[in-house]
Amino acid sequence: MIAIKRVVPGILFCVLLAIPAWTIGNMVPVIGSPVLALLFGMIAVIIFPSILMQKFESGLKFTSKKLLQYAIILLGFEMNLFNIIDVGGQSFFIMLFTLSASFITAFFIGKKLKIERKMNILIGVGTSICGGSAIAATAPVIDAKDEDVAHAMSTIFLFNIIAALIFPALGHMLGMSDIGFGIWAGTAINDTSSVMAAATTWSISADNNNALAFATIVKLTRTLMIVPITLILAIYTTYKEREVINSNSTNKFNFVKVFPWFIICFVATSFINTFIEMPSIFCGIGTIGKFMIVIAMVAIGLNINLKKLITNGLKPILLGLSCWFVIASVSLLVQKLIGTW
Numbered sequence: 001m002i003a004i005k006r007v008v009p010g011i012l013f014c015v016l017l018a019i020p021a022w023t024i025g026n027m028v029p030v031i032g033s034p035v036l037a038l039l040f041g042m043i044a045v046i047i048f049p050s051i052l053m054q055k056f057e058s059g060l061k062f063t064s065k066k067l068l069q070y071a072i073i074l075l076g077f078e079m080n081l082f083n084i085i086d087v088g089g090q091s092f093f094i095m096l097f098t099l100s101a102s103f104i105t106a107f108f109i110g111k112k113l114k115i116e117r118k119m120n121i122l123i124g125v126g127t128s129i130c131g132g133s134a135i136a137a138t139a140p141v142i143d144a145k146d147e148d149v150a151h152a153m154s155t156i157f158l159f160n161i162i163a164a165l166i167f168p169a170l171g172h173m174l175g176m177s178d179i180g181f182g183i184w185a186g187t188a189i190n191d192t193s194s195v196m197a198a199a200t201t202w203s204i205s206a207d208n209n210n211a212l213a214f215a216t217i218v219k220l221t222r223t224l225m226i227v228p229i230t231l232i233l234a235i236y237t238t239y240k241e242r243e244v245i246n247s248n249s250t251n252k253f254n255f256v257k258v259f260p261w262f263i264i265c266f267v268a269t270s271f272i273n274t275f276i277e278m279p280s281i282f283c284g285i286g287t288i289g290k291f292m293i294v295i296a297m298v299a300i301g302l303n304i305n306l307k308k309l310i311t312n313g314l315k316p317i318l319l320g321l322s323c324w325f326v327i328a329s330v331s332l333l334v335q336k337l338i339g340t341w
Helices: 002-027 033-047 050-055 057-078 081-112 117-128 132-142 146-173 178-188 192-206 210-223 226-248 262-275 285-302 306-311 314-338
Strands: none
Touching: 002 033, 002 057, 002 285, 033 132, 033 146, 033 285, 050 057, 057 132, 057 262, 057 285, 081 117, 081 178, 081 210, 081 262, 081 314, 117 132, 117 146, 117 226, 117 314, 132 146, 132 226, 132 285, 146 178, 146 192, 146 285, 146 314, 178 192, 178 210, 178 314, 192 210, 226 262
């Protein structure tokens, strides 16, 4: 009971800030609720006195770590593996090339820029898979710092906005087909909301919904890659943790304690949603998970040193730009080669 009393004030404070972020984010989907929540948290920590923030400390820590993990588990109830596999076959070949190119670029450019490993992973995963959701799913797996999450989220947000604005015009300049543009938007734009914004703009100018339909299909297939990527990262992180414990401590390595089991739960909820007909009461559970991510982003924003974020902000942007440019270029090149342009 004492522990609950300590965390409740911080959680409630995050919820209060998450509600307007969620509302405005749904009204302006190009920006998105998670980015707004992060921003609101960063502003609030400046406005409110430090003594108040100290009272919320336990709740903020719980929200940014544990609540985020529970949110990812609930997102599994929105995954239907059969549907995604059925409709995504046409783009899977292209995705293999774009994802590989993006991860390789993130590894080498991140090393060249001397970007900290966890931030490098977050930006690479966010660019390669599905923006903010991928970052939210990956951060607790690799035990990333709040500053790393903020850097990655702000970098992804920047290129989401740019892509939503310039992709339709670039597509027309390149003479792309509806299917070609839909595949390009779905593979090369990070966040789902920005994919939808770009594809909707194209569909309006083309007077049909083909590009929007294909972009949606490709993005859903790309989102599915969260499952294998986070599992691989979970195993890798557990292995690295074992090395650290074995070299620095006499304590015996405990796999059960270190492994991020919430990822296994996420996979389990995905399978449940795919193979079991869920009662109607579960229809909105994925939405609850998304709102919980927004709450967690508020907590992360409240833990951020804004001065440090601004000081170190250029290198993550250069990494994000490199990954984004490579993934967009490779998508176009592969489409040209296989004739979907």
